[in-house]
Amino acid sequence: MRAWHFSENAYPYLPDPETYDSIRVTLPNRYYDPKIGAELYNRYLDEWVIADDLGLEIMANEHHQTATCIDPAVPIIMGIVARETKRARLLVLGNPIANRRQPVRVAEEMAVVDNISRGRLEVGFVRGVPYEISAANSHPVRMQERFWEAHDLILKAWTSHDGPFNWEGRYFHHRQVNIWPRPYQQPHPPVWITTLNPKSAPKIGEKGYVAACFLTGFEGTKQIIANYRARRAELGLSAPALDRFAYAALIYTGETDELGYEGARKILWYLEANKVPLHFVNPPGYLSLEANIQAVRAAGQRMGYQAFGKTSVEEQIQKGIVFAGNPDTVYQQIKRLYDHVGGFGHLLMMGQAGFLEHQETVRGLELFAREVYPRLKELSNGGSPAP
Amino acid sequence: MTTTTPNWTERTTLVAGLSIHLTEGGQGDPAVVLHHSTGSLGWIPFYEALARRFSVTAPDLPGYNQSERPVWAREPRDLAILMNRLLDRLDLRRVTLIGPGFGGFIAAEMAAMNSSRLQALVLIGAAGIRPERGEIMDQMLFKDEHYVKSGFRDEAAFREMFGEEVPLELYDLWDFSREMTARVAWRPYMYNRRLPHLLREVEIPTLLIWGEQDRIVPLNCGELYAQALPHARLEIVKNAGHLVELEEPEQVARLIETQVATPVTRRAE
Numbered sequence: 001m002r003a004w005h006f007s008e009n010a011y012p013y014l015p016d017p018e019t020y021d022s023i024r025v026t027l028p029n030r031y032y033d034p035k036i037g038a039e040l041y042n043r044y045l046d047e048w049v050i051a052d053d054l055g056l057e058i059m060a061n062e063h064h065q066t067a068t069c070i071d072p073a074v075p076i077i078m079g080i081v082a083r084e085t086k087r088a089r090l091l092v093l094g095n096p097i098a099n100r101r102q103p104v105r106v107a108e109e110m111a112v113v114d115n116i117s118r119g120r121l122e123v124g125f126v127r128g129v130p131y132e133i134s135a136a137n138s139h140p141v142r143m144q145e146r147f148w149e150a151h152d153l154i155l156k157a158w159t160s161h162d163g164p165f166n167w168e169g170r171y172f173h174h175r176q177v178n179i180w181p182r183p184y185q186q187p188h189p190p191v192w193i194t195t196l197n198p199k200s201a202p203k204i205g206e207k208g209y210v211a212a213c214f215l216t217g218f219e220g221t222k223q224i225i226a227n228y229r230a231r232r233a234e235l236g237l238s239a240p241a242l243d244r245f246a247y248a249a250l251i252y253t254g255e256t257d258e259l260g261y262e263g264a265r266k267i268l269w270y271l272e273a274n275k276v277p278l279h280f281v282n283p284p285g286y287l288s289l290e291a292n293i294q295a296v297r298a299a300g301q302r303m304g305y306q307a308f309g310k311t312s313v314e315e316q317i318q319k320g321i322v323f324a325g326n327p328d329t330v331y332q333q334i335k336r337l338y339d340h341v342g343g344f345g346h347l348l349m350m351g352q353a354g355f356l357e358h359q360e361t362v363r364g365l366e367l368f369a370r371e372v373y374p375r376l377k378e379l380s381n382g383g384s385p386a387p
Numbered sequence: 388m389t390t391t392t393p394n395w396t397e398r399t400t401l402v403a404g405l406s407i408h409l410t411e412g413g414q415g416d417p418a419v420v421l422h423h424s425t426g427s428l429g430w431i432p433f434y435e436a437l438a439r440r441f442s443v444t445a446p447d448l449p450g451y452n453q454s455e456r457p458v459w460a461r462e463p464r465d466l467a468i469l470m471n472r473l474l475d476r477l478d479l480r481r482v483t484l485i486g487p488g489f490g491g492f493i494a495a496e497m498a499a500m501n502s503s504r505l506q507a508l509v510l511i512g513a514a515g516i517r518p519e520r521g522e523i524m525d526q527m528l529f530k531d532e533h534y535v536k537s538g539f540r541d542e543a544a545f546r547e548m549f550g551e552e553v554p555l556e557l558y559d560l561w562d563f564s565r566e567m568t569a570r571v572a573w574r575p576y577m578y579n580r581r582l583p584h585l586l587r588e589v590e591i592p593t594l595l596i597w598g599e600q601d602r603i604v605p606l607n608c609g610e611l612y613a614q615a616l617p618h619a620r621l622e623i624v625k626n627a628g629h630l631v632e633l634e635e636p637e638q639v640a641r642l643i644e645t646q647v648a649t650p651v652t653r654r655a656e
Contacts, residue, residue, distance in 0.1 A: 134528075139573050141566065279530050284562070284569035292562055 001242075001345055001376045004091055005051040005365060006059035007352035008069040009044045009077075011037055012269060023275045024066040024131045037070060043358055045080060050362055051351075052085035054369035059091040059348055061126075064135035068274060075109035082117035090117055093192055093212055093348070094124030097150035098143040099136035104174050106150070107157035111183045119184040124192035124212065125151055131280040141285030146171045153177070158188040192246065198223040202231035205240065212246040212348065217320040221247055222341040229342075243345035247337065250322045251349040252356075253367040257325040263364050264313045264324030269354025271321075272310060327371030334372075335379065347376065394438060395430045399453075402472045408453035410445045413438025416506070416647070418483040419474065420445045421490030423630075424514075424526065424572070425535055426564035427452045433632040436640035440647075441483060446473060448493065450567035452560070460571050463489070463515075463579065467496035474504045483647055487511035487632055488604065489568065492577065495612070498593075499585040507647050508593040508616075511639065512604045512629045514577040516612055521605035523577045527569065531561035540600045540628040548633060577604075583615040592650035593619040596639055598627035620651055 011032055014020075020027055048058050060077050063069035071077050074092050082090055090113070095106050114121040127147050133140045149171050156165065157179050164176035183189055192210040195201055198220065204211045205228035213221045225245055232240055250270060252263030282292060316322035323333040338344060349368070352361040395412030410430055418441035420434060427447050437443050447454035449469050460466060470493060474482060482505050486494030491513020498508050514523055526534040532553060539545040549557065593616045597609040606623070613619045622642055624631050632639045 137574070139569070141570050141573075277530065279528065283527065284566040292566070 001347060001379060002057050003347045003349055003373050003376060004057040004059040005349055005351045007044060007350060008061065008270065009071050010354060011040060011067045011070050012354045014067055017275050022277050022280060023068060023273055025134045025280055027067055047352060047361055048081050049084050051365060052088040054365055056369055057089040057091065058085065059093055061093055064132060075113060078113050079116060082113050089122055090120050091122045091192065092124050094126035094194055096128035096132055097125050098127050098147040099132055099138040103150040103153040103172055104157055104177050104179065107154040108179050110189065111179060111181050114184040114189050115181050121189045122192060123189045124194060126194045130283055130286045131276050133283045133286065134280050140283040158183050195224055198227045201227035204228060205231040206235060210244055210246055212248065214248045215321050218337060218340050225342050242343045245344035246346035246348055247344045248348035251330065251351055252324045252364045253327055253330050253372055255326060257329050260325035260329065261313050263356060263360055264322050266356040267350060267353040268311060268313065270350065327367055331372050331375050334376065338379065394435065400476055402469055402476055405449055405455040405457055407449065407473060408447040411443065413441055413443045415441045416481060416483065417479045418443050418485060421448060421486040421493055423487055424489035424564060424568040426560045431633065433636035433640060436636050440644045451564055456567060462571050463492050464496050466571060467493045467500065471497050471501050480504055481506040483507040483509060485509040485643065486513060488629065489514050491515060495582060495586065498589045498591065499582060502589055502591045505591050508591055509643050510593065510612060511596045511632055512598060512601050513612065514604050515579060515582050516608050517578040517580060518605040518607040520607045524603040525576050526565060531558065531565060535561065537602050538629040540626060540634060544634055583611065586615040589616055590618060594643065594646040595619055595621040596631060596642060597621065597623050598629055598631035599623050599625050600627065601629040603629035
């Protein structure tokens with residue numbers, strides 16, 4: 001099992017949520033103080049270097065026009081991390097390729113980071129959460145089609161070495177694709193795809209990519225993994241090893257359960273602060289029509305504010321969204337979900353969020369790395385892929 | 388609710404392989420009325436008023452209400468071509484083509500391509516031309532209910548039309564319609580930079596009707612239409628918003644009847 005530290009790198013110093021409609025897309029950037037922000041960027045980058053020193057792997061992502069994540073360009077962040085770290089694998093999860101206008105540019109960016117890191121990059125592609133559509137001004141209809149065409153173009157750009165090719169696609173058009181550099185890793189960096197929905201698992205399984213389950217809890221994750229396996233079996237492909245599956249959770253390890261919970265409570269800001277109205281959560285065409293109608297009816301007269309709202313560490317532990325407590329408690333919680341879903345090879349650990357300060361973050365990472373991680377490594381080494 | 392038989396009938400016809408739902412009623416010269424991007428509300432009082440003087444055909448635009456959705460469509464011009472085909476299919480001549488809002492954008496595109504079947508063009512708070520002052524209100528940025536409400540002169544007019552509690556079916560309709568609108572009018576939002584150039588030789592008399600308090604499509608768009616079209620006149624309705632034909636059906640119908648009877652055409656100053 002590999003454990004990957006990540007933070008969305010928030011700017012949490014905001015006015016009372018009562019004073020704004022949405023934390024994403026429309027919150028004016030006058031609430032961002034560059035002096036504070038600059039310190040945050042440097043602190044978050046320091047924490048990734050510390051993760052590298054602790055033997056953890058590293059993950060970063062990007063979001064746009066939001067205080068929940070001040071990294072709108074993950075290639076920049078990962079380029080810095082590539083240069084500053086020595087051994088950690090570097091996971092970009094992910095490039096929002098249905099929103100990026102120029103897939104060839106994505107292929108180039110990833111190739112550069114792969115080279116600077118000397119082949120430590122792992123490349124994730126995401127469709128993106130719905131509010132990213134507004135920020136990217138991208139077309140919400142036909143996102144899935146655009147996503148896969150962009151993926152195809154990027155893969156072709158990475159793996160073509162005999163000079164230019166033309167791409168006359170349905171959604172992308174690019175003459176004379178011929179990227180320099182080409183990726184360090186051959187044939188290309190490992191590919192991951194985030195999936196929140198069991199329905200998207202089969203296609204990822206066909207490709208043999210790593211399926212990253214984000215906050216999908218016990219049942220959702222189990223279903224995603226099952227659908228992935230089933231599809232490969234159906235096609236007569238080899239059974240997937242556990243390293244094809246990743247699970248993301250909010251994790252804080254303390255010396256005691258109390259301290260673990262305290263840290264996790266701060267990390268819960270990630271869920272509780274996500275105030276987003278319905279028209280950003282549900283742009284036209286993002287969901288199927290049936291799902292859309294249900295969402296609109298559920299919201300009814302009020303807007304879909306605070307999709308998660310106030311919650312508790314205990315509640316989220318029950319759901320498998322949070323793992324928190326002392327090292328043994330955290331291990332047991334992870335194992336419980338691990339056993340339920342049939343095992344997974346990657347743990348994506350949101351080890352920092354909101355107001356969790358630097359020292360607290362580092363303490364949590366250290367305890368995890370020293371006391372929990374070794375046992376997790378044994379867990380998936382001892383086990384074998386589920387039938 | 389009365390117990391008399393309805394004054395309209397419904398049927399479907401096929402255009403370019405797509406099933407198009409039509410509502411028809413009235414007697415007289417043919418009038419074809421299109422609807423807003425939020426979908427058709429059925430046989431509204433405005434159609435009833437028109438039906439006294441015209442044989443009214445109100446199609447559900449392709450992709451809206453009960454008309455089949457062309458998933459391949461990418462811009463309003465695609466829908467306009469389909470609607471011109473509908474005029475051919477129904478073999479309508481000397482048509483008074485009426486379009487409010489997004490329907491007006493479609494109607495203008497139709498006329499730009501082929502006005503041989505048209506007697507008159509009526510554009511009501513029509514989208515389609517980029518305003519020089521102000522912006523066309525972007526429905527993609529707001530909750531559907533807020534957007535529709537902004538189409539009225541005030542909240543009271545909205546409540547009068549839809550009641551204290553908006554029926555769930557309307558939420559469904561607005562959401563369903565919004566997806567189709569996104570398919571064809573996402574970018575640029577609700578206008579075509581080429582359209583004004585293509586209207587320069589649309590000779591048929593055009594009546595432009597704008598609510599004075601239109602908060603969705605600026606009055607400036609009406610002025611620009613009047614400049615682009617060779618025979619156009621802009622009529623401003625006082626104390627009315629974007630949905631002027633919902634707020635003042637009788638007045639708007641009368642303006643249209645008068646225009647068709649005695650076409651007055653004059654460029655806006």
